[in-house]
Amino acid sequence: MSKNSLTGKQKAAILLITLGPEYSAMIFKHLAEDEIEEITLEIANMKKVNPDVKEQVLEEFYEVCLAQEYISEGGIGYAREILEKALGNDKAVDVINRLTASLQVRPFDFARKADPAQLVNFIQNEHPQTIALILSYLDPQKSAQVVSSLNPEKQSEVAKRIATMDRTYPEVIKEVELVLEKKLSNLVTQDYTKAGGVQSVVEILNAVDRGTEKHIMENLEMSDPELAEEIKKRMFVFEDIISLDSTAIQRFIRDIENNDLAIALKGSTDEVKEVILSNMSKRMAEMISEDMEFMGPVRLRDVEEAQQKVVNVIRKLEEAGEIIISRGGGDELIV
Numbered sequence: 001m002s003k004n005s006l007t008g009k010q011k012a013a014i015l016l017i018t019l020g021p022e023y024s025a026m027i028f029k030h031l032a033e034d035e036i037e038e039i040t041l042e043i044a045n046m047k048k049v050n051p052d053v054k055e056q057v058l059e060e061f062y063e064v065c066l067a068q069e070y071i072s073e074g075g076i077g078y079a080r081e082i083l084e085k086a087l088g089n090d091k092a093v094d095v096i097n098r099l100t101a102s103l104q105v106r107p108f109d110f111a112r113k114a115d116p117a118q119l120v121n122f123i124q125n126e127h128p129q130t131i132a133l134i135l136s137y138l139d140p141q142k143s144a145q146v147v148s149s150l151n152p153e154k155q156s157e158v159a160k161r162i163a164t165m166d167r168t169y170p171e172v173i174k175e176v177e178l179v180l181e182k183k184l185s186n187l188v189t190q191d192y193t194k195a196g197g198v199q200s201v202v203e204i205l206n207a208v209d210r211g212t213e214k215h216i217m218e219n220l221e222m223s224d225p226e227l228a229e230e231i232k233k234r235m236f237v238f239e240d241i242i243s244l245d246s247t248a249i250q251r252f253i254r255d256i257e258n259n260d261l262a263i264a265l266k267g268s269t270d271e272v273k274e275v276i277l278s279n280m281s282k283r284m285a286e287m288i289s290e291d292m293e294f295m296g297p298v299r300l301r302d303v304e305e306a307q308q309k310v311v312n313v314i315r316k317l318e319e320a321g322e323i324i325i326s327r328g329g330g331d332e333l334i335v
Contacts, residue, residue, distance in 0.1 A: 156219030
């Protein structure tokens, strides 16, 4: 078995074998389920790999990573120039060619580097489908800032289109890029590009402000109840505190400032108030109740911000594995 006769999947399998299970597991977290299945099958079918082939595959991976990093920093020309100095002209051309054949620079690179406020001005008058396509390629935090700044009528429409987006033809992506008159990467391959989906919109909604989240979800519940329900199953909102067990509630309370908790409860349902206050010491519950009583009227914006702080703490604790949030099927606990 020589390196040149290997398919891309076989090279990926050899790379993971070479890196070992710990690093392979970390890489698997960033792959789709079908990709994991295909590479796992390749690994299972490899009885023996020549050490020289392992070394060559690892070297190729390193070179491609370097090229990708240089392209991100300064474009293809910059990458080629740096690689020529490091590897020589022929080797640099070979690496760039392999990169264009096996990888792609993600579209809308300008959008990832642009300031969110500038990006909003640039795309806010575009069709919701166009906005959804662009936001699908951004990190959730930046997408959240853009969605929050769109007019309310467009927010839920864009969120819906992101959630229902699956795969987009490269030709369509290129056409959108040309319409936006941005000189982007030439490395979009002739494969389908996967972006969007329910999880993508969940990540964005988890990062937007509480008011935007509520507005989008209310509109989706009216226009597409099934989609809204699917999104709800994957995310946590302030009212969902009532679904947490006592241990989880007591844990997140420790990380919340009393003033923020009082403001958050000021605009909550009686059920949420009861479940939180009942999981405090009697003295602390009395203090929070007194704070709520004496603070007087509170702006809705302040209540929503305080509730979002609480939700953010809960989500961080879940990510750290300190609490469990039930999200439907498969989350039942066995004692």
